[in-house]
Amino acid sequence: MKRAHFLRTGALALCAAALPAAFAQQQAYPHKPIRLVVPFPAGGATDLFARTLSQKMGEKLGGTLVIDNKPGAGGAIGSDLAAKAPADGYTLLLATTSTHSIGPAINPKLPYDTVRDFAPIAHVGDAPSIMLVPNNSPARTVREWIDYAKKNPGKLNYASSGNGTIVQLTAELFKSQAGVFVTHIPYKGTALAIPDLISGKVDLLFDALPTGMPHVRDGRLRALGVTSLQRSPLAPELPAIADVLPGFESNTWFGLYGPKGLPADIVAKVNAAANEAVRDPEVRDKLSKLGIAPAGSTPAQFASMVAQDAAKWKKIIIDRKISSD
Structure with a gap:
């Protein structure tokens, strides 16, 4: 009798100890x-x-x-x-x-x-990003910029936020689809490139909308297009670069x-x-x-x-x- 009682008591103790773990497993996610x-x-x-x-x-x-x-x-x-x-x-x-x-x-x-x-x-x-050029750029559209670059191979440059960044890759994708030769100038961030773009030392930059558009709306830079496949509701005034280069997207x-x-x-x-x-x-x-x-x-x-x-x-x-x- 004592042995049976001991076994029953032990079994109950083990079940009680297992309850918290089982309960935790059954709790609804997230707990x-x-x-x-x-x-x-x-x-x-x-x-x-x-x-x-x-x-x-x-x-x-x-x-x-x-x-x-x-x-x-x-x-x-x-x-x-x-x-x-x-x-x-x-x-x-x-x-x-x-x-x-x-x-x-x-x-x-x-x-x-x-x-x-x-x-x-x-x-x-x-x-998406936007395609930015200086105000003194002769191009006012994406098509005009491509035509201008083709007439001046190797004479134009673009800025990036560094080697291997999305900014550089976007520009290289653009160059590839447009068939233009433009020199890369890496910076340690696009913010450092903006003054040189404004002054005309740099010819092109693909920058993020929230950091690039204030310079456009203040009249310090010109935006030619947006890198989404269609116009972006975030900057509806800008055409999509894909209108000129079908399928272009970054x-x-x-x-x-x-x-x-x-x-x-x-x-x-x-x-x-x-x-x-x-x-x-x-x-x-x-x-x-x-x-x-x-x-x-x-x-x-x-x-x-x-x-x-x-x-x-x-x-x-x-x-x-x-x-x-």
Whole structure:
């Protein structure tokens, strides 16, 4: 009798000990804060986008998203951290063109594989650029600028924010499709190139909408077009460069990933929250001020978009012999 009582008591104790673990597994996601890794510094466009998106996503998920800035190595440090996190939905990554489209082609020694090590969740935004020229440029349209460059091969130049950046790649894509020869002048950021563009020392710059348009509206620079496939609602007065160069497109995209192996139900839940968040009028208004157009997608659509984007930039990097050095 005593032995039976002891065994029953032990069994009950084991069941009681197992209850918290079983309960935790059955708790609805999310039952604790979600870390959203931003692989760039605080205060930049990606960080500001993350903070705008995370608040509304948290409301939709019924939880809290906490921003964790992990900058360095062009976004590779934060991306690697997210790739190696547990696939439980409590670590997400806000990735960009730099981390998942350009990075692998520029640096084949990345510590992660952008396809193998991540679970795509949602495409959440795009930031087009604008084609800027000095006010003393003889060109007032994209077509006129191309014609002018063809008449002056090797005499014109363009500025970028550095070797291997989206700014340089956009200009090289433009050169490739337009069939023009223009010299590259790298700067440590587009802000440092703007004075030389205004003075006419530089002939061309592809800059982000929120930093470039104030100079245009103040009359210090001239904008010839936008790099999205159609006119952008963020600058509706500008024609699309694609009107002259069919198919020309260069956007900095933003998207959510989790580590590989993220359960399908969590992917679906985060995807739904992200899509609802970018449709919210308050979020859309805040994003427009950042020069970002809201997107939205299924995980499969996002994966397909990134694959096509990465292939495009890889070809430009190889064909134009571009490196980050």
